Amino acid sequence: MKGFEIVLDQTDLQIIDELSQNSRITMKELGQKIHLSGPATSARVLKLEEQGIIEEYTILVNPLKMGYSVHAMISIYTKDTHHQPYLFFLKNYPSYVLNNYKISGDSCYLLECRFPSNKELDSFLTELNEHVNYQLSIVINK
Template sequence: MVLHHMASHRRNRPSADDLKVEGRILLDRFGSIDAKDLKILEALQANARVPLSELGRSVGLSQPAISERVKRLEEAGIIEGYGARINPRALGLGLMALVRLRTSHEHIKTCLKRFSEIPHIIEVHRVTGDDCFVLKVLVPAPEDLETIVDRIAGFGAVTTSLVLRSEPVRPIGKDLVRRKAERS
């Protein structure tokens, strides 16, 4: 597989919203990411606070070059933001559950509104298959989970799974991007 350097096309660039909606198409139109871009993405996922000078040294680029690449990845919508990894247990949220809800189509919008009103629901995934939603929930204790289940049970069948342990997530990087390119 050959990875091409993304050309710098500053004129007539679409807005950030356009890039997010059509990320794959526009990435193909403006070029593709190369091996150094993938190293940058992997490094930033491991530590988003790494100084640009250190990041540049780790991938063999000067500070101005690394700054330009990071900016380009941000403008392309590949890097959507930066954040901190929070330990829920340290905040007293020691119980994680995946809650599945099967509901009817007419309740979708109402469900989404209800989910947004429950702060312990930290992720909402609309899915295919038997269920309509998979929710990631963090609570201090089982009775708090029960309260959440009771608040959404009126919309349909609810099933829950307690998370015993979560393994580290693999960062999006060269292995995943390479597989995507090989399928194309």
């Protein structure tokens, strides 16, 4: 809708902040933190979901404990305007690809990946280079 603006008050912002830190918190616990009853808190959260402000709940996993020690940011330079072969290639690697951002600037995409080792990274890059050119950066620390 044109001209439609959702206004968030301080309580909404507190709810978002608390859920960002722990999305598994009970509505009763959340209500205690923001000084509302459990049912009132639940109604507020539902309203934020219905407005599309809260889109989903997720988990944060430890990549090292899962065996992924190499975190790579890869700038992608397509060889032509037809990007479908590259995008299709990525679908073969859902366990490695975290995000594929279409961006402005020198490159076309910024690809964020995790790999168990440099050997897997090298294999991935060899196949990737059949579709696009790239520039690799390894994440040293978050």
